[in-house]
Amino acid sequence: MAEQGREAPGRCCSYHTVQRWLPVLRWLPQYSLQWLQLDLIAGVTVGLTVVPQALAYAEVAGLPVQYGLYSSFMGCFIYCLLGTSKDVTLGPTAIMSLLVSSYASQDPAYAILLSFLSGCIQLAMGLLRLGFLLDFIACPVIKGFTSAASVTISFNQVKNILGLRNIPRQFFLQVYHTFRRIGETRAGDAVLGLVCLAALVGLGVMKGHIPRIRRVELVSVRISRLIVWATATARNALVVLFAGLVAYSFQVMGSQPFTLTGETPQGLPPFRLPPFFKATANSTVPFSEMVQDLGAGLAVVPLMGLLETIAIAKAFASQNSYRIDPNQELLAMGLTNLLGSFVSSYPVTGSFGRTAVNAQTGVCSPAGGLITGILVLLSLAYLTSLFYYIPKAALAAVIICAVAPMFDARIFRTLWRVKRLDLLPLCVTFLLCFWEVQYGIGAGVLVSSILLLYAIARPRIKVSEQGVLLVQPASGLHFPAVESLREAVHRWALAVSPPRCVILDCTHVSSVDYTVVLGLADLLQEFRKRGVTLTFSGLQVHVLQVLLSADLEGFQHFPSLEGAARATLASPAEKGRGVDLDVSSQALLYDASCENMPPTSGLIQ
Structure with a gap:
């Protein structure tokens, strides 16, 4: 060394x-x-x-x-x-x-x-x-x-x-x-x-x-x-x-x-220092005032x-x-x-x-x-x-x-065909730049940031029937997304009669934060009160380490979906329902990326 x-x-x-x-x-x-x-x-x-x-x-x-x-x-x-x-x-x-x-x-x-x-x-x-x-x-x-x-x-x-x-x-x-x-x-x-x-x-x-x-x-x-x-x-x-x-x-x-x-x-x-003050007819504009006058230009x-x-x-x-x-x-x-x-x-x-x-x-x-x-x-x-x-x-x-x-006229047609939502920051920036450049750029960045944050706060979540109820977040879970996950799980598992056991498939979850850990702890507690289980599968190593470090009560994790399904079906709540394990077939009940789909008849009563 x-x-x-x-x-x-x-x-x-x-x-x-x-x-x-x-x-x-x-x-x-x-x-x-x-x-x-x-x-x-x-x-x-x-x-x-x-x-x-x-x-x-x-x-x-x-x-x-x-x-x-x-x-x-x-x-x-x-x-x-x-x-x-x-x-x-x-x-x-x-x-x-x-x-x-x-x-x-x-x-x-x-x-x-x-x-x-x-x-x-x-x-x-x-x-x-x-x-x-x-x-x-x-x-x-x-x-x-x-x-x-x-x-x-x-x-x-x-x-x-x-x-x-x-x-x-x-x-x-x-x-x-x-x-x-x-x-x-x-x-x-x-x-x-x-x-x-x-x-x-x-x-x-x-x-x-x-x-x-x-x-x-x-x-x-x-x-x-x-x-x-x-x-x-x-x-x-x-x-x-x-x-x-x-x-x-x-x-x-x-x-x-x-x-x-x-x-x-x-x-x-001439090679000389930049003007750090400006002399006018009646007074001198100091450096601090010149910087204030430049305003947002120092960022833009x-x-x-x-x-x-x-x-x-x-x-x-x-x-x-x-x-x-x-x-x-x-x-x-x-x-x-x-x-x-x-x-x-x-x-x-x-x-x-x-x-x-x-x-x-x-x-x-x-x-x-x-x-x-x-x-x-x-x-x-x-x-x-x-x-x-x-x-x-x-x-x-x-x-x-x-x-x-x-001037790119084709971008309007391209975004209309590819993703219409991206037309919003484009049009906001385009129109406000005629008023003031900084307002147009600032408003465009703000709108695009809101769209990005909304996608983080409302991630794509699939709920499907795969012998048991399977919930699949499609990306990392961060604190704005906790309520969206809890709402989907509560709606399809805890708000039905009788309550359902759930497998939370975290294969695509690449990161979690402390607020998510607290939200999962609350979910586990709600499941225990209803007498059903919440089982995790496919956690990546670094995400699993975070959850294990939190010492969540009732936390169960299985490397594969099949192992999680067997453990869930072995629970008293699912044995009483008489559901068979069939991980090869899958019925999609809900996809948060689409409009809310109504419950499928015969799958959730």
């Missing part, structure tokens, strides 16, 4: 342990020139996607456009060192931008502080290995939120497509004022926005129908397909570039029919960020046949948001669209993110002056095309 204790520190500092905390050490020794070529292509392709999207998502977050770029490079470098998926790219996303808009009050100081605090929470969760908490957010809740976010974000950009100003951000007010003021539409913005939408949709459809490039084909055919594929993949950058050139042309001619992005500060963001933003990243990482890991470490993903995400706040980043997460582009271009390692991060830094250093001419209508078109696929 002493030797093991001395060896423990060595194991903690072993190369394998270091590899677990720094996944870059796993793939770096295998890196090759071929990997470098593919990572370079993937990094450039994703970079051409992330720059226009970052500008657009900053608009969704209600922040100046440069903050989208400030949020786009730190994750590329951190994830290269700590990430366990070769495909995932971290950066601003539509959903996270919507959450930031909801909780940061369109104030960069609050957005940056939210990134810092979210990173701290995510790091703590990763170190404590609390990733399992995400399992309590059910799929219908996620689908309801993402579908509502798709509608909310898309409609939020309609004002930019139409060139309308001073439209409220609250969804219902936004709908009202947009239709009320639709007569103020700027023709230039509307035409350009619709043209950009059509181009993005057309290029997206084209990309989905490009055949795979095969080496047996002619070089000219392969090159032409590669050009078409590259054009479709970089469609966001090309459309934004086209719109910017059109706007610049009008500016040179002395007129400007479009609403432009405007001045963007040039240069890299870290959890939704982790949920989005891990879901994407798992999906692409399964598709490309490798494994990820969810808790390591938490650490990578947490450190990205924590360090990102020092360069004026708002909270980021994994991007499904850019991750898909990364995977489709054949990325071989997380090193592809380094190329993407360098492109973003170059854009900040040298290209921000050109962002002035980007029309807001073009960025709105990019956002709408990015978030539209998030």
Whole structure:
């Protein structure tokens, strides 16, 4: 034992342990020139996607456009060192931008502080290995939120497509004022926005129908397909570039029919502490008050960020046949948001669209993110002056095309066919998210939790005639389920005349708690008072140990159902009834998973 204790520190500092905390050490020794070529292509392709999207998502977050770029490079470098998926790219996303808009009050100081605090929470969760908490957010809740976010974000950009100003951000007010003021539409913005939408949709459809490039084909055919594929993949950058050139042309001619992005500060963001207080014209907002203002965002933003990243990482890991470490993903995400706040980043997460582009271009390692991060830094250093001419209508078109696929209309039909009860948390989340995001997510989690707790409190219990009365719980028994079990046993065994002996088949019972033990003790006492027996069969070892430790009076257990049936039929109460043992035949009297079945004639009098 002493030797093991001395060896423990060595194991903690072993190369394998270091590899677990720094996944870059796993793939770096295998890196090759071929990997470098593919990572370079993937990094450039994703970079051409992330720059226009970052500008657009900053608009969704209600922040100046440069903050989208400030949020786009730190994750590329951190994830290269700590990430366990070769495909995932971290950066601003539509959903996270919507959450930031909801909780940061369109104030960069609050957005940056939210990134810092979210990173701290995510790091703590990763170190404590609390990733399992995400399992309590059910799929219908996620689908309801993402579908509502798709509608909310898309409609939020309609004002930019139409060139309308001073439209409220609250969804219902936004709908009202947009239709009320639709007569103020700027023709230039509307035409350009619709043209950009059509181009993005057309290029997206084209990309989905490009055949795979095969080496047996002619070089000219392969090159032409590669050009078409590259054009479709970089469609966001090309459309934004086209719109910017059109706007610049009008500016040179002395007129400007479009609403432009405007001045963007040039240069890299300064590396400095996040704002732990905010100076206003008349006073200073202290750190404690800023935290209070962020409110539920300190829970919703870290959890939704982790949920989005891990879901994407798992999906692409399964598709490309490798494994990820969810808790390591938490650490990578947490450190990205924590360090990102020092360069004026708002909270980021994994991007499904850019991750898909990364995977489709054949990325071989997380090193592809380094190329993407360098492109973003170059854009900040040298290209921000050109962002002035980007029309807001073009960025709105990019956002709408990015978030539209998030609306999953099929999930409603699928749940109606598979399990209609799951439509309840889906619809509650979907509808309330139009009011406030936190209310929608909170209500959806609450409804799904109630459904889960109800299933625990009312487990499936079968009551059948098998020579004797057989009661079969279908799962673990926990304290909310005691009354349901007692009610079923009392109804079918003790409330009839004469009372029946019962075998409680616990084959499927995997756990019990102290309240269940007390409930079983009360049942045994009631059976003794009525002069009949309650016999247990098929108890698992750990469950049997719990019941034996409780020293229940009159407790009888048999490993098999046949042994329990023989012992029960040997009791005076059942001998008087003249019932024969026949464990091969079974008549179902009651199933708690169905509607209550009436007593079967001739079986229970």
